[in-house]
Amino acid sequence: MSGLTRRALLGTAVRGTVLATMGGGAAFLVQKAHGQVVWQVDAARCINSRLGEAGVEACNLCTTECVVALSAVRAVNEYSKCGRCNICPAYFNITSAVDDLGLPSEKLCPRDAIERKPIGKVDPEDPANNFYEYIIDEVKCDGCGKCAIKCKEPLGLGSIVLKVRYDKCVNCNRCAISEKCPKDALQQLPVGQALR
Amino acid sequence: MTLALVVVLLAQAIPYQRPVETAPQEKTIGGGYKTPPVQKPLPRDYWLQMADVALLGAATGLSVWLAIKRRSRKGLAWLSIGSLAYFGFYREGCICPIGSIQNVTVALTNPAYSIPIVVTAVFFIPLVVALFFGRAFCGGVCPIGAIQDLVVLKPIQTPRRLDRILGLLKYVYLGLAIFFALKPGMARDFLICRFDPFVGFFRRTGAPHMFMLGGAFLITGMFVGRPYCRYLCPYGALLGWCTRLARRGVTVTPDKELDCGLCARACPYGAIEKMRAVRKDCLYCARCYGSCPVYRRRSVSGAGSLDVQGSDS
Numbered sequence: 001m002s003g004l005t006r007r008a009l010l011g012t013a014v015r016g017t018v019l020a021t022m023g024g025g026a027a028f029l030v031q032k033a034h035g036q037v038v039w040q041v042d043a044a045r046c047i048n049s050r051l052g053e054a055g056v057e058a059c060n061l062c063t064t065e066c067v068v069a070l071s072a073v074r075a076v077n078e079y080s081k082c083g084r085c086n087i088c089p090a091y092f093n094i095t096s097a098v099d100d101l102g103l104p105s106e107k108l109c110p111r112d113a114i115e116r117k118p119i120g121k122v123d124p125e126d127p128a129n130n131f132y133e134y135i136i137d138e139v140k141c142d143g144c145g146k147c148a149i150k151c152k153e154p155l156g157l158g159s160i161v162l163k164v165r166y167d168k169c170v171n172c173n174r175c176a177i178s179e180k181c182p183k184d185a186l187q188q189l190p191v192g193q194a195l196r
Numbered sequence: 197m198t199l200a201l202v203v204v205l206l207a208q209a210i211p212y213q214r215p216v217e218t219a220p221q222e223k224t225i226g227g228g229y230k231t232p233p234v235q236k237p238l239p240r241d242y243w244l245q246m247a248d249v250a251l252l253g254a255a256t257g258l259s260v261w262l263a264i265k266r267r268s269r270k271g272l273a274w275l276s277i278g279s280l281a282y283f284g285f286y287r288e289g290c291i292c293p294i295g296s297i298q299n300v301t302v303a304l305t306n307p308a309y310s311i312p313i314v315v316t317a318v319f320f321i322p323l324v325v326a327l328f329f330g331r332a333f334c335g336g337v338c339p340i341g342a343i344q345d346l347v348v349l350k351p352i353q354t355p356r357r358l359d360r361i362l363g364l365l366k367y368v369y370l371g372l373a374i375f376f377a378l379k380p381g382m383a384r385d386f387l388i389c390r391f392d393p394f395v396g397f398f399r400r401t402g403a404p405h406m407f408m409l410g411g412a413f414l415i416t417g418m419f420v421g422r423p424y425c426r427y428l429c430p431y432g433a434l435l436g437w438c439t440r441l442a443r444r445g446v447t448v449t450p451d452k453e454l455d456c457g458l459c460a461r462a463c464p465y466g467a468i469e470k471m472r473a474v475r476k477d478c479l480y481c482a483r484c485y486g487s488c489p490v491y492r493r494r495s496v497s498g499a500g501s502l503d504v505q506g507s508d509s
Contacts, residue, residue: 022320081219085215
C-alpha cells in the first residue's frame with residue numbers, strides 16, 4: 001500500500017515537473033510572440049511591377065504556385081498613384097479593336113475583376129474628359145499580374161501592384177511562391193510593417 | 197529574342213499614349229471626390245483565432261469525456277467527423293500541433309524567430325491534456341487522424357513485432373524534424389508540413405505527388421488502421437510520452453469486462469495487448485467499447501448504462 005502511494009507521489013512529481021517545463025516554454029514563446037513575420041510581395045522586385053523589366057507576358061507564378069485556392073496574392077490599386085485614365089491599359093486590352101464608343105472592345109482581366117467608374121465632376125457629354133476609378137474585386141482576383149504589368153511605366157503609372165492578402169494567406173513556413181519566384185520578390189516582414 | 201520583345205512592346209506602345217504624367221489628386225478630380233483607402237485585407241480576426249483555440253480545447257475535453265467517461269464509440273465518431281470538417285476542410289488543416297513542433301523548436305532556440313500565441317496554444321493544449329488523460333486529441337480532434345479513422349474498413353492485426361519496429365519510425369521522424377528545424381537560414385526545412393500527406397485534400401489543391409502519397413496512406417489505412425498516426429506522427433511520439441504519465445486513460449478493465457478478447461480484435465490499432473489497453477498506443481477511438489457485449493447488452497436493455505465507468509476510480 002505504501003509502495004502504491006509512493007508511486008503515485010512520484011507520478012505526481014514527474015507530471016508536475018513536465019507541466020512546469022511546458023508552462024515555462026509556453027511563457028517564453030508568448031513573451032516573444034510580437035516578433036512574428038508574414039510574407040509580402042516586394043513591388044520593387046516583382047517582375048510584373050519592377051521598372052526596366054521587359055516582358056510581354058505577365059509572370060503568373062503567384063497564381064499557380066500558391067497553396068491556397070485562387071491564390072492569397074491579388075492585385076491592389078494604390079489609388080493615390082493611379083492616373084484615373086479614360087483608357088486604362090490595365091483595364092482594357094488596348095490592342096483590341098476600338099468599338100463605337102471609342103474604347104477598346106476587350107477587357108484585359110481574364111476574370112473580369114476590375115470595375116471602372118467615372119469619378120469627380122462627371123461630364124456626360126465627353127466621357128474621355130472624365131477621371132475613372134479602377135476598383136479591383138479582391139474576391140475575383142487571383143493575382144495573375146496581367147494588369148500589374150500593363151500598369152507600370154511607360155504605359156501606366158505603376159499604381160497596380162501585387163500584394164499578399166492576409167485574410168487568405170496561411171503564412172507557410174516556406175512560401176510556395178517564394179520558392180519559385182525568380183526575383184525573390186516574396187519577403188518576410190515583421191507583421192506591423194507589412195500591415196502598414 | 198530581346199529584339200523581338202522590344203518590337204512587340206513598341207508595336208503595343210505606339211497606338212497607346214498615356215494621357216497623364218502624374219496621378220491626379222483629389223483637388224484636380226474635383227466634385228467632392230475622396231481618394232478611397234487602399235484595400236488591405238487584415239488577417240483572420242484575433243477573436244476568431246482565439247475561438248479556434250477555445251474550440252480545440254473544448255473538442256479535446258469532449259474527447260476525454262466521450263472516451264473515458266461515456267465510453268461512446270458513436271460520440272467519438274461524430275466528434276471526429278466534426279473536427280475533420282472544421283479543423284480539416286474549413287480551416288484547411290493549418291495550423292496543427294504536428295507541424296508546429298518545428299516552429300516551436302525554432303522559436304525556442306532562435307532569438308530572431310517567433311510564433312504567434314495561437315500556435316503556442318495549439319502546440320501545448322493537447323500535450324497538457326495527454327499528461328492527465330492520454331491521447332484524447334488523436335481520437336476526436338486531429339483531422340489527420342479523423343480522415344484515416346473514417347476509412348478503416350477491414351483492419352488486419354499487424355504482427356506485434358512489425359508494429360513495434362515500424363512504431364520506431366516516428367521517433368526517427370521527430371528527431372529529423374527537430375534536426376532540420378535547428379538548421380540555420382535557408383537550410384532549415386519544415387518537413388512535417390511539406391510531407392503532410394493529407395493537407396492537399398483539406399485545401400483541395402496541392403502537388404500531384406502529395407495527393408498520390410495521401411491516397412496511398414488512405415488505401416493502406418483501409419487495412420492497416422491509421423498508418424500515419426501509428427508509425428510516423430512525430431506529435432504522437434510526444435503525446436505517447438505524456439500519456440505514460442497520465443493519471444487516467446482508456447482502460448479495458450478486468451473487473452467489469454469478460455476478458456473475452458472481442459475488444460482486442462476490434463482494435464484496429466493493435467493497442468490492446470493481453471486484454472489490457474496500451475495507453476501510449478491507444479488512439480481513443482473507443483471501438484473496443486463499441487464491440488463489448490457487456491455494453492451492448494446494457495445499452496439495449498437501457499439499464500445500468502451509467503455503470504460503465506472504469507474501475508480505476
